[in-house]
Amino acid sequence: MRPLAVDIDGTLTRPKPDRGIDPRVFDALRAYADEAPVVVATGKAFPFPVGLCEFIDLPKRVVAENGGVVLCETDPGDDPYGGGESDGVVHNGDRTAADAVAAAYREAGYDLGWGTPDLVNYWRETEVAVARDRPLDPLESLAAEHGLEVVDTGYAYHVKDPAVDKDTGLESAAAALGYEPSDFLAVGDSENDAEMFAVAGESYAVANADEHALAAADHVTDAGYADGFLEALDRATA
Numbered sequence: 515m516r517p518l519a520v521d522i523d524g525t526l527t528r529p530k531p532d533r534g535i536d537p538r539v540f541d542a543l544r545a546y547a548d549e550a551p552v553v554v555a556t557g558k559a560f561p562f563p564v565g566l567c568e569f570i571d572l573p574k575r576v577v578a579e580n581g582g583v584v585l586c587e588t589d590p591g592d593d594p595y596g597g598g599e600s601d602g603v604v605h606n607g608d609r610t611a612a613d614a615v616a617a618a619y620r621e622a623g624y625d626l627g628w629g630t631p632d633l634v635n636y637w638r639e640t641e642v643a644v645a646r647d648r649p650l651d652p653l654e655s656l657a658a659e660h661g662l663e664v665v666d667t668g669y670a671y672h673v674k675d676p677a678v679d680k681d682t683g684l685e686s687a688a689a690a691l692g693y694e695p696s697d698f699l700a701v702g703d704s705e706n707d708a709e710m711f712a713v714a715g716e717s718y719a720v721a722n723a724d725e726h727a728l729a730a731a732d733h734v735t736d737a738g739y740a741d742g743f744l745e746a747l748d749r750a751t752a
């Protein structure tokens with residue numbers, strides 16, 4: 515069975531406007547992890563995928579912030595309360611340029627749209643996320659001025675380094691586990707999964723995926739969201 519790299523929002527979640535994870539995926543991920551490594555690859559800040567692994571009781575193998583922050587336990591250890599072995603937390607870049615974009619965006623009269631406290635960005639270390647109901651054009655212009663890009667995941671705009679993507683993170687996670695990215699099965703739903711799809715050996719876009727993910731994926735599931743994820747596992751392991 516291939517190791518698995520899986521996105522969170524739009525892939526493990528219930529159909530929009532619900533953002534909650536479909537609980538059926540917890541057991542599916544655990545069962546998969548009994549057979550092959552599972553890497554959770556997301557645009558969310560580091561604590562969210564770590565928390566997901568913690569609460570499902572999966573080894574902490576995560577690509578966060580679209581590749582900006584990576585942790586891959588090689589040996590999860592026997593201690594249920596931690597103690598896994600890893601090469602530590604890897605950072606691909608820092609937040610300096612994204613913070614400058616956020617400051618200029620605020621100066622132009624816009625806020626990031628998350629309220630107070632802003633828990634979307636609180637733990638973010640290499641990029642900044644902006645709510646999708648905020649104006650995109652000025653954000654894109656300011657990002658370009660700072661050598662950054664804006665990626666729309668369908669859940670947030672991410673102001674990020676164009677050189678860092680989920681494939682960057684998957685490369686280090688795969689190396690830590692003794693695999694190549696091309697060994698992986700990847701499942702996702704949006705623009706921020708396209709690079710990961712390109713390096714994975716087999717990729718599935720769920721039916722609700724955006725045009726970028728659909729174009730980059732080897733396969734598209736009939737079902738959307740978590741149903742699509744479960745379908746992808748069935749089809750890939752049949």
Ligand SMILES: O=C(O)COP(=O)(O)O
Nearest residue numbers: 522523556557558667670
């Ligand atoms: O953080 C987001 O905007 C999307 O997260 P995802 O990569 O898990 O879909």
Ligand SMILES: [Mg+2]
Nearest residue numbers: 521523524703
């Ligand atoms: Mg997603």
